[in-house]
Amino acid sequence: MQHSLKTIFPNFSNELVATIEENGSLQDFKAGTILMRTGQYIKNTVLIIKGKIKIYREGEDGGEFLMYYLQPGQACAISMICTAKSEKSQIMAKVVEDVTVMMIPLQLMDKWMMEHRSWYEFVIETYRSRFEEVLEVVDNIAFRSMDERLEFYLKRHSDACGCSEVNLSHQEIATELNTSREVVSRLLKKMEQRGLVKLNRNQIELLK
Numbered sequence: 001m002q003h004s005l006k007t008i009f010p011n012f013s014n015e016l017v018a019t020i021e022e023n024g025s026l027q028d029f030k031a032g033t034i035l036m037r038t039g040q041y042i043k044n045t046v047l048i049i050k051g052k053i054k055i056y057r058e059g060e061d062g063g064e065f066l067m068y069y070l071q072p073g074q075a076c077a078i079s080m081i082c083t084a085k086s087e088k089s090q091i092m093a094k095v096v097e098d099v100t101v102m103m104i105p106l107q108l109m110d111k112w113m114m115e116h117r118s119w120y121e122f123v124i125e126t127y128r129s130r131f132e133e134v135l136e137v138v139d140n141i142a143f144r145s146m147d148e149r150l151e152f153y154l155k156r157h158s159d160a161c162g163c164s165e166v167n168l169s170h171q172e173i174a175t176e177l178n179t180s181r182e183v184v185s186r187l188l189k190k191m192e193q194r195g196l197v198k199l200n201r202n203q204i205e206l207l208k
Contacts, residue, residue, distance in 0.1 A: 005102070008049060008073050013118040020047070025103040029095045036093035042082045044103040048074050051099030052160065056176070058092050063178045066153070067091065068133045069160045077130035080123060083109060146179060147187050153177060154197070158206050166204045 006017050026049070029035060036042065038058060053070040055078065070076055070093075078091050083106050112119040140152050153173065157166045170188065174181045188204065191197045198205040 011118055016116045016118050020102060023108055027103055028100050031095050031098050033095040036089050038089055038092060040089045042079050042089055043106050045075060045080045045083050047102040048072050049100040049102055052097040053099060054094045054096045056092050064176050066176045068130060075126050077126045149177060150187050154206060164206045169202045
């Protein structure tokens with residue numbers, strides 16, 4: 001496992017990798033599993049080894065506000081903060097592609113910040129990159145029209161998977177953008193007419 005962990009987290013020192021393997025817990029979760037709920041106390045932070053996790057906020061009406069995705073080599077900044085401060089989660093975390101994660105116990109986080117420079121740098125970089133990503137989402141909502149938001153949303157999905165196909169239904173997209181399925185379908189049809197996408201059943205292919 002050390003070799004693959006070092007490959008996924010290349011900036012971790014060999015000593016840190018050995019410590020993670022000794023103290024962490026490797027777990028697998030299927031797509032659709034809710035790993036974290038709003039109001040739940042978080043006792044571990046997770047390192048993503050394989051798969052993809054969606055981090056989002058859930059409204060009282062069941063609507064979702066997508067914040068970011070977690071992929072191999074990443075960790076959730078918000079869960080790190082909640083874990084370190086023993087606070088309840090303000091987010092939801094859902095597995096969207098079968099994942100393997102390394103669970104890191106709460107009590108080790110502060111200890112590693114002092115003992116392992118590569119862990120300290122990883123945590124700081126995680127905070128920075130996630131903060132920038134959330135700012136980008138906020139800007140997108142505050143300053144863009146719905147058609148621009150839809151294009152931004154599809155590009156984020158495409159970038160997250162490294163592919164040109166987005167395997168989501170119009171209803172799933174509408175839920176995450178907090179709009180109606182009819183609006184999404186109409187805007188996607190316009191995008192298809194402009195040659196930006198090709199629409200298939202439960203799949204959208206980005207052409208540009």
